[in-house]
Each structure stands twice: as structure tokens, then as C-alpha cells.
Amino acid sequence: MRADAEANLERIIDAARSTFARDGLQVSIEVVAENAGVGLGTIYRRFENKEALVLELVRRLLGEVIAIAQHHERDPVGRGLFGYFDEVGRVLQANRGTLSRIWSSPATTELVAASRLSQTRLVTAAIDAGTVRPDLTPEDVAIALWSIAGVIDVAGVDDSIAWKRHTAFLLAGFTNLTAEVKSRPLRSRELEDIIRESPSPSTER
Amino acid sequence: MRADAEANLERIIDAARSTFARDGLQVSIEVVAENAGVGLGTIYRRFENKEALVLELVRRLLGEVIAIAQHHERDPVGRGLFGYFDEVGRVLQANRGTLSRIWSSPATTELVAASRLSQTRLVTAAIDAGTVRPDLTPEDVAIALWSIAGVIDVAGVDDSIAWKRHTAFLLAGFTNLTAEVKSRPLRSRELEDIIRESPSPSTER
DNA sequence: TTGCAACCGGAAAATGATTTCCTTATAGTC
DNA sequence: GACTATAAGGAAATCATTTTCCGGTTGCAA
Numbered sequence: 408m409r410a411d412a413e414a415n416l417e418r419i420i421d422a423a424r425s426t427f428a429r430d431g432l433q434v435s436i437e438v439v440a441e442n443a444g445v446g447l448g449t450i451y452r453r454f455e456n457k458e459a460l461v462l463e464l465v466r467r468l469l470g471e472v473i474a475i476a477q478h479h480e481r482d483p484v485g486r487g488l489f490g491y492f493d494e495v496g497r498v499l500q501a502n503r504g505t506l507s508r509i510w511s512s513p514a515t516t517e518l519v520a521a522s523r524l525s526q527t528r529l530v531t532a533a534i535d536a537g538t539v540r541p542d543l544t545p546e547d548v549a550i551a552l553w554s555i556a557g558v559i560d561v562a563g564v565d566d567s568i569a570w571k572r573h574t575a576f577l578l579a580g581f582t583n584l585t586a587e588v589k590s591r592p593l594r595s596r597e598l599e600d601i602i603r604e605s606p607s608p609s610t611e612r
Numbered sequence: 613m614r615a616d617a618e619a620n621l622e623r624i625i626d627a628a629r630s631t632f633a634r635d636g637l638q639v640s641i642e643v644v645a646e647n648a649g650v651g652l653g654t655i656y657r658r659f660e661n662k663e664a665l666v667l668e669l670v671r672r673l674l675g676e677v678i679a680i681a682q683h684h685e686r687d688p689v690g691r692g693l694f695g696y697f698d699e700v701g702r703v704l705q706a707n708r709g710t711l712s713r714i715w716s717s718p719a720t721t722e723l724v725a726a727s728r729l730s731q732t733r734l735v736t737a738a739i740d741a742g743t744v745r746p747d748l749t750p751e752d753v754a755i756a757l758w759s760i761a762g763v764i765d766v767a768g769v770d771d772s773i774a775w776k777r778h779t780a781f782l783l784a785g786f787t788n789l790t791a792e793v794k795s796r797p798l799r800s801r802e803l804e805d806i807i808r809e810s811p812s813p814s815t816e817r
Numbered sequence: 818t819t820g821c822a823a824c825c826g827g828a829a830a831a832t833g834a835t836t837t838c839c840t841t842a843t844a845g846t847c
Numbered sequence: 848g849a850c851t852a853t854a855a856g857g858a859a860a861t862c863a864t865t866t867t868c869c870g871g872t873t874g875c876a877a
Contacts, residue, residue, distance in 0.1 A: 408823090409822090409823060409824065409873090409874060409875080410874075410875090411823095411824075411825090411873080411874065412823075412824060412825095412874095415824085415825090435863080435864060435865080436864085436865070436866090437864085437865090440826095440827095445825080445826080446825060446826035446827055447826075447827065447865090447866085448824090448825065448826055448827065448866095448867085448868085448869095449824080449825060449826070451865090451866065451867080452824075452825085455866095456865075456866075457864095457865070457866090507766070546774070547777055547778070547781065550763055550766075550767075550774050550777070550778050551778065551781070553762065553763060553766055554759035554760070554762055554763050554778060555759070556762075557758065557759050557761075557762030557763075557765075558755055558758060558759050558762075560762075561755075561758055562755075569751070569755050572752055572755070573752075573755050573756065573759060575785065576752065576756070576781075576782050576785030576786060577781050577782060577785055578785070579784065579785035580780065580781030580782055580783070580784035580785035581781060613853090614843090614844060614845075614852090614853060614854065615844075615845090616843080616844065616853095616854075616855090617844095617853075617854060617855090620854085620855085640833080640834055640835080641834085641835070641836090642834080642835090645856095650855075650856080651855055651856035651857055652835090652836085652856075652857065653836095653837090653838085653839095653854090653855065653856055653857065654854075654855055654856070656835090656836065656837080657854075657855085660836095661835075661836075662834095662835070662836095
């Protein structure tokens with residue numbers, strides 16, 4: 408592969424990510440090409456069709472999400488899940504609009520499975536540490552992430568307050584525990600951090 | 613308007629709602645026409661274009677949501693918001709896919725405003741009654757509803773477990789209160805009902 | 818410096834949906 | 848039962864993409 412071709416490929420991926428993030432998946436490839444500063448043909452030489460381009464973005468996104476999960480599996484007891492949500496939110500914002508294609512495509516099945524596996528480990532650890540309700544499932548986590556991505560989609564491109572508050576509420580819901588478990592000190596450090604970041608005047612606590 | 617025309621109009625609306633719910637907003641008008649048992653032309657005589665048809669669905673959906681809110685404003689102290697979420701979820705499921713158009717269209721601005729107004733009243737009442745955290749905003753509620761709609765979209769057409777659990781977590785997050793407020797008896801009656809409806813073995817409480 | 822395989826851009830064809838429009842059918846009325 | 852305004856249907860025009868393809872360009876190895 409020639410050096411210029413490789414550079415162009417990266418420019419296409421970057422332009423696709425930011426263009427889709429701003430205007431949604433329905434923007435034409437022509438616009439992506441313009442934003443990448445390449446011709447239409449250049450995109451079609453690298454990707455069989457539009458779907459393939461989107462899939463490549465999805466693959467990279469999932470890879471990032473999995474890496475984040477694995478990183479947080481090493482966190483001190485029970486905190487991994489919270490750190491995971493916090494970081495994944497940022498990645499989702501950078502990939503606004505892309506997530507919706509993940510579940511539909513069979514091409515990403517193994518990646519989704521890997522992602523589920525890491526989510527399961529995070530949930531199990533959190534339950535064991537008593538930082539979330541004991542009936543929390545990996546599906547709940549996957550759906551919560553999905554919903555956060557949805558909120559990011561509908562909010563303004565760089566409105567990060569909306570999804571952070573949303574995340575905070577979900578995580579607070581996850582920790583709906585019985586009294587003796589609640590008394591553990593570390594419980595919602597990250598949670599409270601996220602809530603504190605949001606601007607609405609918090610009269611409680 | 614002739615009687616048969618009126619009947620056809622309803623068939624079109626119904627077919628549009630269920631077709632979009634099943635296959636998403638991107639299905640062609642031709643398919644909607646088939647499902648409604650009418651010709652393409654029939655749809656285009658009633659609606660200027662596809663957008664207008666979608667907008668009519670949105671308008672009806674918003675009308676329902678507002679009616680639900682107004683109904684729950686009369687609920688005993690602090691319970692209205694929870695009942696509202698419970699009922700709106702069902703309506704959203706019947707209108708799968710449609711909600712995403714609400715915010716984008718200026719044509720629904722007044723309806724959105726009306727909806728916000730009723731949400732504000734529900735939130736204020738809940739805060740006054742001490743059944744939710746005092747810093748909860750109507751925006752939080754709107755975003756939560758949005759996210760629930762998103763979860764409904766991605767889940768199977770008739771999977772209602774996913775969104776109900778999701779709703780339960782969000783509402784639990786909304787009630788993240790200080791101890792003395794928590795002790796009030798009615799706090800999360802509806803919440804617990806919703807959680808109990810979901811199948812995952814609840815080992816707590 | 819040259820040769821050429823790899824690459825580029827963008828015009829044009831193909832595709833698939835929306836929308837128009839005209840012919841035929843029918844409900845409601847007298 | 849006949850008349851007419853209103854409605855239905857669907858073939859064809861239009862439109863917005865996606866996708867193909869080819870003449871011209873360029874990086875790079877020899």
C-alpha cells in the first residue's frame with residue numbers, strides 16, 4: 408500500500424466519523440468525500456460500499472469500548488463499572504450516530520460478544536463488591552450504554568451535560584441497594600463526581 | 613369528506629404506525645400503502661409528502677403523551693411522575709421509531725412546549741412531595757423519556773422487559789434522596805411494581 | 818530519471834425511493 | 848337509475864443518492 412493511499416484512508420475514516428457525528432448516518436458519501444478532501448472514487452476503492460465504511464467505524468468503536476472495559480477490570484473492587492461508563496460515554500460522543508448499526512450487523516457479532524464478556528466481568532465484580540444491586544445483569548449495562556448513545560445522538564453535538572446527568576441517574580439506579588451495603592464508603596465516588604460536574608444546583612447531600 | 617375516504621385515512625395512519633414500528637422510518641411509502649391496502653396515490657392525496665405523514669403520527673403521539681401527563685397531574689402527592697413514565701412507555705412502544713422526529717421538526721414546537729409544561733408540573737409536584745431528588749429538572753425527564761424510546765427502538769418489537777428495567781433504573785436514580793426523605797412511606801411504590809414486573813431474580817429487599 | 822503499478826477524481830450509469838398525474842371506479846344524491 | 852363530485856390506483860417522471868468506470872496523475876523502486 409502506497410504511503411499516500413494509507414494517509415487518505417485515515418482521512419476518510421476521520422472525516423466519516425466526524426461527518427456522521429455531526430449530520431447523522433444519512434449524509435451522502437459525497438459529503439464525506441468532500442470533508443475528507445478526496446474524490447468519491449477514492450472512498451469506493453477502499454470500501455465496497457457505504458455500509459462497509461460504516462462497519463469499519465463500528466468495528467473501531469467497539470474495539471475502543473472493549474479496550475476501556477478491559478482496562479477497568481483491574482480497578483479496585485467495585486469501581487470498574489462506574490469508570491467504564493464514564494469513559495465509554497466520551498468515546499460514544501466522538502462516534503455519535505454510529506452505534507445504532509452495531510446490533511443489526513452480523514459482521515460485528517464476535518466483537519459484540521467480546522464486549523458482552525467484558526461487561527459481564529465488570530458487573531460480576533461490582534455485584535461481588537456490593538456496589539450495585541445484586542440483580543443487575545450485563546444486558547442492563549448494554550441497554551444503558553445504548554440509551555446513553557441515544558441521548559448523545561439527540562442532544563447537540565457538544566452538549567455533554569445531558570448525557571452525563573442521564574448516566575448519573577442510571578448509575579444511581581444501579582446502586583439501589585439495601586442499607587448495610589450502601590454504608591460501604593467507596594460506593595458512588597465516580598457517580599457523585601459525574602453529578603457534581605452537571606450544572607443544576609444540587610441542594611441535597 | 614366521503615365515508616370511505618375517512619376510513620382509508622385511518623387505515624393509512626394505522627398501517628404507517630405499525631409499519632414504521634416494525635421496520636423503521638426508512639421503509640418506503642409503497643410498503644405502507646400495501647400494508648394499508650390502498651394505492652400509493654391515496655396516501656399522496658391525503659399527505660403532501662412522506663414527512664407530512666410522519667408528522668401526523670408524531671402529532672398524535674405527542675397528543676397522547678400530553679394527555680397522559682395531564683391525567684397524572686391529579687395523582688396523590690408525588691406519585692404522578694412515576695405513573696406517567698409507566699404509561700408513556702407503553703405508548704412509545706406502540707409508536708416505535710416515530711419519536712426521533714419530534715425534536716427536529718418546527719411543526720411540532722407548540723406540542724413539545726405543552727409537553728414540557730406538563731412535565732414541569734409533574735416534576736415540581738414530585739419534588740415538593742419529596743419523592744425525587746430536589747435537583748431533578750424537566751429536561752432530565754424529557755431526556756429520560758427519549759432514552760426509553762431509544763431502548764424500545766433497539767429492542768425487539770415486543771420486548772417490553774428491556775425498557776421496563778431501564779425505566780426502573782432511571783426512576784430509581786431520580787429518587788436518590790437523603791435519608792429523612794427516603795423514610796416517607798409512598799416513595800417508590802410504582803417503582804417497585806415496575807421492577808417486580810421484570811423477570812430477573814431480585815435477591816434484594 | 819524513468820517506468821509503471823497504484824492511485825486519484827469526478828463524470829456518468831444504475832438504483833431505489835418519492836412524487837406527479839391521469840384514467841378508472843364509486844359513494845352519495847336527486 | 849343516472850349523475851357527478853370525490854376518491855382510488857398505479858404507471859411514469861423526477862429526484863437523490865449510491866456505485867461503476869476510466870482517463871489522467873503520482874509515488875516510488877530500480
